[in-house]
Amino acid sequence: MSELRLHTSHLRIPLQHQIDAATEIYMVVAFAQVSGVQELTASLKQAVNRGAQVRILIGDYLYLTNPDALEMLMNIQGVELRLYRSKGQSFHPKAYLFRTQDGGTFFVGSSNLSHSALNRGVEWNVEIPASISEDVFEQSVDAFHELFYSDYAQIMNIVSLQPYREEYEAKQQRIKEAELIAEPPPVYIEDDTITPNTVQDAALKALRETMDEGRRKAMLVLATGLGKTYLSAFFARQFKRVLFIAHQKEILLQAEASYKKVSSEWKTGLLLGGDSRDEKSADVLFASIQTLASKHRMQQFTPDQFDLIVVDEFHHSAAPSYRRVLDYFEPKFLLGLTATPDRLDGGDVYALCDDNVAYQMHFTEAIEESYLTPFHYVGIYDEIDYSQIRLINGRRYDQDELLAEQLKESVAQKIFDAWRMHHQTRALGFCSSVTQAEYLADYFRLQGVQAVALHSQTEYDRTDVMCQLKQGHLDIIFAVNLFNEGVDIPEIDTLLFCRPTESLTVFTQQIGRGLRLLRGKTHCTIIDLIGNYKNIDKKLALLTTKRQPIVKALPRKIDLPSRCTIEFDLHAIDLLKRMVTHSSTRRQQLERNYFMVKEEFGRRPSYLELIQRGEYSIDAYRSEWKKDGGYYGFLNRVGELDDEESHLFEEAKSLLLEVEYTDMTKSYKMIVLSIMLSRGVAGWLQPISASEAARPFYEFINEFPYRQQIDGQTKDFQSPFHQQKIEKLLLRMPFDKIAKGPFFVSEESLHIEHNEAFAHPLVYEWVSQIVEVRLHHYFSRKASE
Structure with a gap:
C-alpha cells in the first residue's frame, strides 16, 4: 500500500532507487555542490543511457552553487540542465520528481544536492507516492516545468557556464578578503566629534531643501571617496527608526561602524541570515537585501516601520529583490546612494527615486574641486x-x-x-x-x-x-x-x-x-x-x-x-x-535600445517606460526622433505599428508633433492638456475655457511644494485662489502660446481643430503618454537645475 514516508537522513538511498526505475526525472534545488552531484552521477548516467528523460534545475542564489558541480552534470550526455538566475531574489525549492511506467513518486523537503544533505545531515524530506494524489503530483510536474522554462532559467553549456563561474569566483574572493574593502572616513574630526565636510554639508542642505519641497524620495550621486555612508548617517539623525540596505555583508558592517561613530546613542541591529541580531529593537537596522527580500522576513515589519530607508549602491536597485522591498515599505523618506547611476545599466533606477537627484558630484567634478x-x-x-x-x-x-x-x-x-x-x-x-x-x-x-x-x-x-x-x-x-x-x-x-x-x-x-x-x-x-x-x-x-x-x-x-x-x-x-x-550609428543604437527594453517588458513599452528603462536620456531620444515625427513616428518607421495604427499616426501626426515638440519654458501648456485629457476619451477634444481650467490649473501647480517653487512663484498662485487672476494668466500664457498647428483660441477658450483621427481612443492614449512624459521630464530637469 502506498504511504507517505519521512526521511531525516540518507536521502541518497531512496533517490537512487527511484532514479534506477524512472522514465522521467525532474530535480529542482536551491544549490548544488560537487560532493552531492558525485553521489548521483552513476545513477543518472545509467538513467539517460536507458532512455530516461532527465531535467535538472539548480539555483544561483547567493552563489552557493559550485560551477564545477554544474559542469559535472553538463558532462552527463543526455541531462538537460538549467541554472535559475535568481537576480537576488530568494530561491529555495528542494524537490525530486520521478515518473515510472506504473506511477510515480516525488520528494519535497530540505535537501539540496550536497553530500551532507543527501547522507548524514539533519534534513527533513517527505516521500509522496503519486497514487496518494495524482492531481498534486501532476501539479508538481507542471510547477517544475513552469520554473524550468521560465525567463530566469538559463540553459547550461560551456559558453553560458563561464559568466556564472566568474561571478561565483569573484564572490568567493570577496568573502575571503572582506577586510580589504574599506573606505577611509572622509569627514572632519575635531575633539573626537565627527562633522560633515564641505561636500557633505552641501548635500545635506540639498536634502533638507528637497524635503521642504514635499518630496519623499531622493538620490545622491557622489563619486567614490566623498563619504556617502557618513553623509547618510548625518542625515539619519533627524529620523527615529532607520533601515540601511546593502547587498554585501562587508558593506553593512562598515556602515554600522560609521553610523556608530556619528552617534554612539544609536542602538544598531543586523538583518543578515543567521547572523541577524536586534532586528526588532534597533534604532538603525542594517539589512542584507537578500535576507530582507524574503517575503517572510520582510513582512515581520509593517510597511511604515521605518521613517528613513537608505539604499547603498542604489544602481543595483532595479533588481527584482530591491523592487519588491521598495514596493512594500512606506517610509517618510527614501534615500538612494550611488556613484554610478548610468542609464546604460538600468534607467529605471532614476524612476525609483521619482527622478529626484537631490545632489550630485561625479568624479569629473570631484577632480575639478581637487577631491580626486x-x-x-x-x-x-x-x-x-x-x-x-x-x-x-x-x-x-x-x-x-x-x-x-x-x-x-x-x-x-x-x-x-x-x-x-x-x-x-x-x-x-x-x-x-x-x-x-x-x-x-x-x-x-x-x-x-x-x-x-x-x-x-x-x-x-x-x-x-x-x-x-x-x-x-x-x-x-x-x-x-x-x-x-x-x-x-x-x-x-x-x-x-x-x-x-x-x-x-x-x-x-x-x-x-x-x-x-x-x-x-x-x-x-x-x-x-x-x-x-x-x-x-x-x-x-x-x-x-x-x-x-x-x-x-x-x-x-x-x-x-x-x-x-x-x-x-x-x-x-x-x-x-x-x-x-555618424548619425546613423546613433540611430541604430537607439533602435537597438528600444528593442532591448521591449524584450525586457515582453511587449511594446509606453513612452515613459522607454524613457525610464532605456539607456539614453529623453533629450537623446527626442532629438533623433524628431525627423520621424516623434516617438510614434519612430515606432512607425521601425515597424512597431500595425496597419491601422500606422494610418492613424499619419492622420494625427500634426497633433502628435505639436504636443511632443512645442517649446516648454514653463509647464503651463502640458498642464492645460492634462486637464483636457482628464475628461476622458469621449470629452477631451471639447474646447476648454479659461474659467473651466482655472481651478484645476491652480491646484496642479500647488499640489506639491516643488511645483509651486518651480512654476508658481508669481502672485497669481498665492493663496487664496483667485479665479480672475488665473483666467488672465491662462489667456496670456498657455492658451496664446499653444495656439499653433491644430490648436487655436476663440472666445477665451482653447480649441482643437476637428479631425476624426484625433477622436480615436489610440490617439487619446498617445497624446496622454506624450503629456505624461513631458511633464515628468520638465519638473525633473527643473528640479535638478
Whole structure:
C-alpha cells in the first residue's frame, strides 16, 4: 500500500532507487555542490543511457552553487540542465520528481544536492507516492516545468557556464578578503566629534531643501571617496527608526561602524541570515537585501516601520529583490546612494527615486574641486573588429568569440606597447576573463615586466600581491572583477583597459580605482583600447564636464576637468570620427535600445517606460526622433505599428508633433492638456475655457511644494485662489502660446481643430503618454537645475 514516508537522513538511498526505475526525472534545488552531484552521477548516467528523460534545475542564489558541480552534470550526455538566475531574489525549492511506467513518486523537503544533505545531515524530506494524489503530483510536474522554462532559467553549456563561474569566483574572493574593502572616513574630526565636510554639508542642505519641497524620495550621486555612508548617517539623525540596505555583508558592517561613530546613542541591529541580531529593537537596522527580500522576513515589519530607508549602491536597485522591498515599505523618506547611476545599466533606477537627484558630484567634478587626482587619458586603437562578435541579449559580447580575438599575439603586443609608452609606476589592468588576464600577465613577464594576474582562481595571497604593488615590487596587476567596488590603492597611478566597455557603471567604478589622492601623485594615466564596440559615445561623454549623455565630437582638453588631458593615436581618431559623428550609428543604437527594453517588458513599452528603462536620456531620444515625427513616428518607421495604427499616426501626426515638440519654458501648456485629457476619451477634444481650467490649473501647480517653487512663484498662485487672476494668466500664457498647428483660441477658450483621427481612443492614449512624459521630464530637469 502506498504511504507517505519521512526521511531525516540518507536521502541518497531512496533517490537512487527511484532514479534506477524512472522514465522521467525532474530535480529542482536551491544549490548544488560537487560532493552531492558525485553521489548521483552513476545513477543518472545509467538513467539517460536507458532512455530516461532527465531535467535538472539548480539555483544561483547567493552563489552557493559550485560551477564545477554544474559542469559535472553538463558532462552527463543526455541531462538537460538549467541554472535559475535568481537576480537576488530568494530561491529555495528542494524537490525530486520521478515518473515510472506504473506511477510515480516525488520528494519535497530540505535537501539540496550536497553530500551532507543527501547522507548524514539533519534534513527533513517527505516521500509522496503519486497514487496518494495524482492531481498534486501532476501539479508538481507542471510547477517544475513552469520554473524550468521560465525567463530566469538559463540553459547550461560551456559558453553560458563561464559568466556564472566568474561571478561565483569573484564572490568567493570577496568573502575571503572582506577586510580589504574599506573606505577611509572622509569627514572632519575635531575633539573626537565627527562633522560633515564641505561636500557633505552641501548635500545635506540639498536634502533638507528637497524635503521642504514635499518630496519623499531622493538620490545622491557622489563619486567614490566623498563619504556617502557618513553623509547618510548625518542625515539619519533627524529620523527615529532607520533601515540601511546593502547587498554585501562587508558593506553593512562598515556602515554600522560609521553610523556608530556619528552617534554612539544609536542602538544598531543586523538583518543578515543567521547572523541577524536586534532586528526588532534597533534604532538603525542594517539589512542584507537578500535576507530582507524574503517575503517572510520582510513582512515581520509593517510597511511604515521605518521613517528613513537608505539604499547603498542604489544602481543595483532595479533588481527584482530591491523592487519588491521598495514596493512594500512606506517610509517618510527614501534615500538612494550611488556613484554610478548610468542609464546604460538600468534607467529605471532614476524612476525609483521619482527622478529626484537631490545632489550630485561625479568624479569629473570631484577632480575639478581637487577631491580626486586629475587623469591623463590616452586612447589607443584596438584592432579587434567588435562588429563581428555576437552580442548576447544586446548587452554582453559572446565571451568565447571575444576571447578568440583577445588571445592573438598582435593584440597582446599592442597592449604591451601602449603600456610601455605611457605608464607611470604602478598599474592596474582590467580584463574581461581569467584566461585573458593570465595570458597578458604571461606576455608581460616574457618582456621582463613584473606582472601578476589576480582573480578568484589564483593561489596568490591577494593582500600580499597588493602590498607588493604598493611597495613597487610589482609593475602591474591584471584583474578580473575584483577591483570594481570598494578596494582602493592610492598608489595606483596607471589604469590599463584591456577590454571593451560594456557597462558604464563598471567603467566609472574602475576609473575610480586610480583617482585616489596621494602625496606626490600628480595624475592618473588611463590607457584605454578604443575599438568599434558599442557605447563608445557614452563612454567618452563620462570623461567630460558637460555631463552630456553622448558626445558628438571628439572630446578636447577644454571639455575635461582642470589639469586633465586627453589624446588618441591616429588610427583611434579616424575610428572615433566615424563612430561618434555618424548619425546613423546613433540611430541604430537607439533602435537597438528600444528593442532591448521591449524584450525586457515582453511587449511594446509606453513612452515613459522607454524613457525610464532605456539607456539614453529623453533629450537623446527626442532629438533623433524628431525627423520621424516623434516617438510614434519612430515606432512607425521601425515597424512597431500595425496597419491601422500606422494610418492613424499619419492622420494625427500634426497633433502628435505639436504636443511632443512645442517649446516648454514653463509647464503651463502640458498642464492645460492634462486637464483636457482628464475628461476622458469621449470629452477631451471639447474646447476648454479659461474659467473651466482655472481651478484645476491652480491646484496642479500647488499640489506639491516643488511645483509651486518651480512654476508658481508669481502672485497669481498665492493663496487664496483667485479665479480672475488665473483666467488672465491662462489667456496670456498657455492658451496664446499653444495656439499653433491644430490648436487655436476663440472666445477665451482653447480649441482643437476637428479631425476624426484625433477622436480615436489610440490617439487619446498617445497624446496622454506624450503629456505624461513631458511633464515628468520638465519638473525633473527643473528640479535638478
